[in-house]
Amino acid sequence: MEKLTREQELDILNKCLNDCSRCDDLIRQYHRLIADKVRKTFFSKKVSFTEQDVEDMVSETWLALFNKNCEKLRKYDSEKGSLATWLWTIACQTTIANLRGKKDCLHLENRNKRNDFEKAAELLNDGKNTLTAIECKETRVLILEECLRELTSQERLVVKLHFFDDLSLREIAEIQNRDVSLIYPPISRARKKIRECVKKKEQA
Amino acid sequence: MKLTSECRNFLDKLTEYLHGLLSSQEQDEIEEHLSNCRACREDLVTAYKLFKDEEELSEWEPASEEETRSVWEKIRHKISQVSEWTKARADELAREPWFALFEPDPLSCTRGASDSEPAIEHIHINDVGEGLQSEVFFTKSDSDSVRMKVAVLKEGQRAKHIRLTLTQGNGRERSCALRDTCAVFDDLTTDNYHLKVSESGQDKWDYAFRLSGTGVENG
Numbered sequence: 126m127e128k129l130t131r132e133q134e135l136d137i138l139n140k141c142l143n144d145c146s147r148c149d150d151l152i153r154q155y156h157r158l159i160a161d162k163v164r165k166t167f168f169s170k171k172v173s174f175t176e177q178d179v180e181d182m183v184s185e186t187w188l189a190l191f192n193k194n195c196e197k198l199r200k201y202d203s204e205k206g207s208l209a210t211w212l213w214t215i216a217c218q219t220t221i222a223n224l225r226g227k228k229d230c231l232h233l234e235n236r237n238k239r240n241d242f243e244k245a246a247e248l249l250n251d252g253k254n255t256l257t258a259i260e261c262k263e264t265r266v267l268i269l270e271e272c273l274r275e276l277t278s279q280e281r282l283v284v285k286l287h288f289f290d291d292l293s294l295r296e297i298a299e300i301q302n303r304d305v306s307l308i309y310p311p312i313s314r315a316r317k318k319i320r321e322c323v324k325k326k327e328q329a
Numbered sequence: 330m331k332l333t334s335e336c337r338n339f340l341d342k343l344t345e346y347l348h349g350l351l352s353s354q355e356q357d358e359i360e361e362h363l364s365n366c367r368a369c370r371e372d373l374v375t376a377y378k379l380f381k382d383e384e385e386l387s388e389w390e391p392a393s394e395e396e397t398r399s400v401w402e403k404i405r406h407k408i409s410q411v412s413e414w415t416k417a418r419a420d421e422l423a424r425e426p427w428f429a430l431f432e433p434d435p436l437s438c439t440r441g442a443s444d445s446e447p448a449i450e451h452i453h454i455n456d457v458g459e460g461l462q463s464e465v466f467f468t469k470s471d472s473d474s475v476r477m478k479v480a481v482l483k484e485g486q487r488a489k490h491i492r493l494t495l496t497q498g499n500g501r502e503r504s505c506a507l508r509d510t511c512a513v514f515d516d517l518t519t520d521n522y523h524l525k526v527s528e529s530g531q532d533k534w535d536y537a538f539r540l541s542g543t544g545v546e547n548g
Contacts, residue, residue: 145408149397156392156400162379169375184404192409193546197344205348210380214344217379221372222340225332241367282364290374300377301360302349 129154134208142195152187155212159183162213166220182223186216242266245288272322280315283308335362339369346373347380409548414469416448427453430480431466431511452545459533461488463526466511467545474518475540480511481526490529497522 129137141148163182167174190198190212201211242265273281286292286300294312298305332340339359345351346359363370392400422428450469455462462482467475477495481488491507495514498521505512519541526534539546 149401152400153392153394153397156396158389161389165379165382166375169379184400187400187404188407191404192548193411196411200345200350202348202350205350211344211348214347214376214380217376218340218343221343221376225336225340225368225372278361278364282360282370285364285370286374290370292374292377296377299381300347300373301356 128209131203131207135203138198138201138208142199145191145195148191155209156183158209159186159212159216162216163220166217170221170224172224182220183216185223186212186219189215189219241289242269245269245284268323268326269319271326272319275322276315276318277311280311280318283311284315287312333366336366336369339363339366340372343373343376347376407548409546411544411546412452412454413544414450414452416450418448422449422451425453427455427464427466430464430482431478454545454547456534456536461526461528461533463534463536464511465524465536467517467540473542474516477514477517478511479507479514479524479526481507481534483528488528492527492530494525494527495522496525 137150137154141151160179160183163179163186164174167178197215201208205211273284276284283297286297287294292300294308295305298308301308335358339346339362342351342355342359346356351359363373423432452465452467454465454467457463460483464480464482466478466480468478469475479493481491481493483489487510488507492504493507493512494502494504496502497517503514517540521539522537524534524536524538525532526536537548
């Protein structure tokens with residue numbers, strides 16, 4: 126089916142918001158799109174699932190949208206994107222939140238943390254940083270972890286998104302709804318702070 | 330590992346965050362948390378990658394009539410509604426047809442009523458099921474505690490052999506038989522509640538709700 130125009134989307138949305146018993150058009154129009162997004166979220170999180178799991182998550186998504194007098198549905202802002210994008214982001218959020226309730230996060234944290242820090246130590250090496258010169262990998266990870274704590278939360282977040290999660294500066298800017306020119310300065314400051322921190326730790 | 334309240338806050342506002350709908354304070358709080366929580370950061374990256382996958386928007390099939398009906402039937406009873414506190418003067422309330430259930434002499438409310446009368450913060454809820462019509466009237470007192478009045482009707486008349494049991498989230502239970510036009514539960518505070526209405530010993534109506542400064546949320 127062809128993508129709806131913004132006006133058509135708003136018609137379907139307003140019909141539902143004005144009368145909760147008339148949300149069938151909204152469900153009919155977006156149900157399969159939401160199911161598809163739930164499946165993709167399961168795939169992205171590398172979780173095995175059944176069609177019953179998908180059905181349950183789709184129902185949870187609709188409930189999240191309709192609960193409290195359609196609070197989440199009413200938050201949709203047509204200036205910020207299409208209704209379909211809003212609905213599927215809620216589907217993704219609902220699935221992720223549900224998985225977090227079940228998953229052992231501590232296990233995940235321990236499993237990948239060391240690799241992440243080792244990779245970041247390599248990436249942060251700009252020729253001036255002596256982090257990679259530290260032979261013992263455990264010590265390197267420990268020092269980087271300590272030095273990251275000395276950054277501001279914004280510096281720490283962009284460093285992690287860039288060096289740990291491999292996002293580009295443009296992608297980080299998009300996530301944070303900031304201009305891309307505002308993303309490089311905290312990374313640059315963070316590199317400098319980490320360099321100084323590593324030196325201090327080596328001397329100590 | 331248990332989710333922290335910061336994790337829950339992030340998971341609750343993830344969509345608003347990605348769509349740039351949060352206040353700068355809310356955004357700062359979430360980013361402070363993301364800078365320290367690996368699991369939430371990973372979830373953010375997953376959601377972002379799916380969120381920007383715009384090409385999927387090109388085409389999709391709508392659900393069938395049957396599928397739509399089945400989804401609606403599955404969720405409609407689970408949808409929570411919030412009834413917000415509204416203000417009205419006693420004489421205005423007295424004009425409501427349901428008000429006489431809770432105030433046998435509604436005219437007495439209008440005597441001496443004037444524009445300077447303090448408005449009553451109230452919520453009225455009704456529900457019909459299992460042959461009984463249940464009407465609930467909440468009013469706020471000056472000290473913000475809440476009085477709840479419950480009337481139960483059958484074929485338009487006060488139902489007989491009715492017992493009401495109200496259980497509060499802290500475990501406190503109050504139970505009474507419906508002898509007058511309505512039963513009264515006083516001094517309710519912000520909490521979760523569960524009201525059970527039984528007729529001749531048989532459960533007829535279950536009403537779970539949360540009382541808050543905003544209003545009454547069912548479910």
